[in-house]
Structures are given as C-alpha cells and as structure tokens.
Amino acid sequence: MTAALLAEFADADHLTAAARSATRQNYCLLDAFTPYPVDGITELLDMRPSRIKFVMLISGFAMAALAYATEYYAAVVSYPYNSGGRPLDAWPAFMLVPFATGILLASICGFAAFLFETGLPRLHHPLFDTDGFERVSQDAFVLAIVRPETADGHRAAMAWLRQAGAQTVDEAEL
Numbered sequence: 256m257t258a259a260l261l262a263e264f265a266d267a268d269h270l271t272a273a274a275r276s277a278t279r280q281n282y283c284l285l286d287a288f289t290p291y292p293v294d295g296i297t298e299l300l301d302m303r304p305s306r307i308k309f310v311m312l313i314s315g316f317a318m319a320a321l322a323y324a325t326e327y328y329a330a331v332v333s334y335p336y337n338s339g340g341r342p343l344d345a346w347p348a349f350m351l352v353p354f355a356t357g358i359l360l361a362s363i364c365g366f367a368a369f370l371f372e373t374g375l376p377r378l379h380h381p382l383f384d385t386d387g388f389e390r391v392s393q394d395a396f397v398l399a400i401v402r403p404e405t406a407d408g409h410r411a412a413m414a415w416l417r418q419a420g421a422q423t424v425d426e427a428e429l
Contacts, residue, residue, distance in 0.1 A: 261399050264420055266396060270396040285429055289396050307368045318359070323349060
C-alpha cells in the first residue's frame, strides 16, 4: 500500500496544469481519476506499457507448437500409417488443431494477464472510503500523488496542492 494525497480540481485544465507542475516539483504522480479521458495526463503519469500482448503471443505460439508436436508424434513416431503413399507428416492437415488451440490458450492467458496486471478482482478499494470519491465518475477531477514521508514534506505538499488550485486535499492508501 502506498500513502497518497488526493487533490480534487474543478476541471480538466486545472488538473493537467497541476500534474505538469507536480512533475516539475519532483512529486511522484500515482494516478489521475477523471469522468472522461483528459489529453496529456497519460504521458505525465509515466505508466509502463502493458505486457498482455507479449504474454498472448508467447502462450499462443507455445500451445501451437505443442499441439503440432503432439500430432507429429502421433502420426510419425507412435503410430505411422501409410495410406496410399502419402507422407506421414502431412503438415497442411495438421495446421487446424495447432491454430485453434493456440488462439484458445492465447486468449485465456491474455485474460489471466489482464487480471494480474490490473489487480482484479478487487471488490473493495480504499479510495472508495474517501469522501466524495464517487463523484469522479460524474464531475470530479482527482490527482493522486505520493505522500511525502516527513511531516514538513507532507505540509509542504498539502500547501502546494492547494496553491495549485485543489478544492480539497485528502489522504488515502492506494
């Protein structure tokens, strides 16, 4: 859990200006909560790219290779059956099962990676206990920064947020 300061702003422009100013003041931005997407916020938050596509690619290819190896072993090594002089390894006929199972496992692993990356299912988040946080989905713009550890730093951060235009400043655990 990370101790955070939550600052509520009147509109998206004040939120974006405060986020830019926070990066210049060397405050660590945690997240921004807005009722609609705000231009420029995601670049300021310095979020790492998602690894879901990579997980899906690796798991899909691994499953397809395993399925093809199983079919190859069954048709060529374990039970070779010569039917009309056809080759034992008829790879065009073997492509349907690896393709389908590769897609199936890639989608399952992608969903699992999504759940892992987002921390879901999480039935209750500590932010929901903050007064007025439910307005974030309607008309509130909230910026979360890491709470400084020292008492002086905490007071300075609270004063700076109010000076930056925050209507309210609360503390929460993220």
